[in-house]
Amino acid sequence: MRIQRATLLMTIIFIASVVYIILYFKLFIPTPEQERNITVILKEHNIHSDFWQTVSAGAEAAAKVSGAEITITGPLQETDIEAQIRLLEEVLERKPQAVVIAPINDDRVTTELNKIQEAKIPLVIIDTPVSLNAAPAIVSNDHIAAGMQAGKVTLEQTANHPKSVIISDFVTSGVSKEREKGVHKALLPYTESVYGTYYCSDSEERAYMIAKMMMKDHSDLNAIIALNESAALGAAKAIKDANKTGLVKLIGFDTSIYEIRLLEENTLNATIVQQPFNIGYLGVQTVLDLLDGKRVKPVTYTNSIVVTKENMYSQENQKLLFPFIDK
């Protein structure tokens, strides 16, 4: 009985010391992470697309922070659905540890994404939400919030008496729909603040015509909210032609060199800019968390920034308007 107790005591001490040593090394020095590799598929991967280049810079930054290997690919054109499907098929063959994708809105892409999910590869959708069999983690700009920001700027610019039209691109465009929703939400308390929503089919020319007509039809029109770049450029041209710069405020979305020029000359009074770097960063971050087995939020939203002529050259905003990309 006594020998047993003594043996027990000794065993306990021995095990305790071993456990202590192991815990010491486990706790204080994280075990070196095994090489993690992540594939990022963008909607568009070419050096002329500032937006996607910035997304990819953000993704790279996130990979670097956690020391993971990252491969970034994407079709050359945002419209090249075939290329993205091909890339997805390749991914299915290569079986990387995790995939981050900005899917082009197409059923075939969705099918491929479902296959990836079936292959149990962690998947994070960025930029454009799609619905899959199992809801994937999504990192995207909050377009409704962006629309609300646009609405609020409109209110500021029109001294709370907005008489506006909304120029969108397509009825089917999800992003534009959400932006519109946000604008309506912000302008809701103001009666007859929106004359209507018109669709320019992503054509500068049509946007120009719409703006021109609207300005003619509604003499008290004091704001045009253009939900995408082509709408903004067309509307800006119409405003300039009508010599109504400053009288009709133009609120745009996104950024391009043309919009920047319009901002500088004050035709474009404000633009709501996404933070593509953050989208890329958070997308990879989320997929890394999935790899680590952490719980992630089903949807992570990134913020938009309202850029006006006054703040366009601030430290924070010039990074957004002029993505610094090492070319």
Next chain:
Amino acid sequence: MSKYKKRASFIPFLPFKSIQSSIFFTFSCLILVTVMVISLNSYHLSVDAVETNSQSYVQEIIKQVNSNIQSYIDNMENISILAMTNKDVKYYISNNSFISKSDRRPYEKRISDLFQAILYSRKDISAIMVFGYNGFSVSDRRITLLNPYTKLEEQSWYKEAKSKGGQSVISPPHVQNIIQNEYRWVVSLSRELKSTDGIRGEGIFLVDLNLSIINDICNQINMGKKGYVFIVDNNGNIVYHPQQQLIYSNLRSEQISRAAAAKSGTSFTVDDDKGKRIYSVQDTNFGWKIVGVAYTEDLIANEGTIRNSIVMYAIIGILFSLLLSLFLSYRMSKPLRILQRDMKKVERGNFDVRTNIEPINEIGQLGRSFNLMLAQIKNLMQEIINNQESKRKSELMLLQSQINPHFLYNTLDSIIWMGEQKKNEEVVLMTSALAKLFRASITKDKELVPIRVEVEHITNYLLIQKIRYDEQLEYEIDISEDIMHYKTLKILLQPFVENAIYHGVRNKAEPGKITIRGCEKDQVIIFEVEDDGMGMTPEQLEGIWTIHDKEHRTKTTSGIGIGNVNERVKLFFGSMYGIQIQSEPEEGTTVTITIPKIKE
């Protein structure tokens, strides 16, 4: 139970039954603690050393980065000095108003050529411009179209240079939007150009350095996978950071205030959820602080190796030492176990055991003592066995002597003879004496009897013999009354009296006399049986002692031997007591018996 308590109070921490376990346990604890302390310590020391090394390594790199950036800034500075000292530039921006555009043109061309020449030789410079307060401006471009929507006076590089009055100003990275349709990321060096007298400011000179240069410098340094460089100014504003946007959107924090407060050439370590990393700070002489961040896990690539090898050595050491301690404890306790085993044998009654313990240490000595003790015990036991044996034999003989049949026949013959002679009185006397004699000898339950009883016995015996030998035998019993109450061996004197009669007095021509004396002398009691009979030659005397050797023993019919009695006395009272015989032929024999004083 008491044993346990005793041991427990001795070493309360070692509740082990065997020394081996105790030694093993103690050794193991010591080894474990020692190995653990040493390995943890050496691990810390090596990691510290590696960390210190990597810290200085990071510092070296940052110094390099610093000097690289510094050299670009110095270049811009040199270009600005070149421009400042250029006569054309001076003239162009001096207050002299040119009459017409064509007057201005040659100057503009010459300045532009100069700037272009500089620009060609240096890819890192994106633009060189001069803005005169007189409203004229020249750049490296042939035709300079300024951005109509950009107000020169509102540009921070312009304002700063103007307020600094001649000192060069380095801007943080920004988008240069002064030229129409050009939006480049640059770092601007601007300074105010002074008039010839050096008092009035006449314009602002601007050199733009491509930000990609600094970006490349910062990106190309190798500080592990995750390491990076960022730049802050003295006020703690970020000048450059690879993840500036994340910081602006609060997705990431950076140790900016700490870095800004740190002195040049120093470094500090931050250890949070993002991992342990070293911040190394270097000041530039134009107000930037270059901060290198290196993750220790990146730099100390062999930290895992260090850890693993230390753990491995520790485990091997522990295993080896445990085995060794097991062996040592076994070895140390082995002699004890042997001794224990041998003692167990002895416990079971085997006294032939001899323990054999090799080492000449305490345990070896213990073993030898044990062997000696065992030998002693064995001797003593043999002695006891022998004693018991001879005691039994002498008792047997004694018994024989008591009922010596010859004596009985002779006495009975005498009684018959006396009865025929009608000596009734003597028959009665003899018969009663014989009866007393036998009663005395039959009471054999006690070995020791009072001297009084012994005297009575010998008196009866002598009485019988006196009647038998009549004139031939005379006797005298003289026992001191003082010793009567002491004890003596039963039938101690009879054999000597018997001998005195049969060998001394009977064969003598004239009557013999036997004297029995008893007295106390020097704390012992001495009996003497003296006769004046035939006496013995020394050879005969010798024969008396040896007659009781084993081979003669069977032949002895004459009752109990002298040697036997002597032995009996010695066995009973000890070797210092016994019998002495003095004899002279024709003179007589004196037997002296010495016994101790034993009270009733």
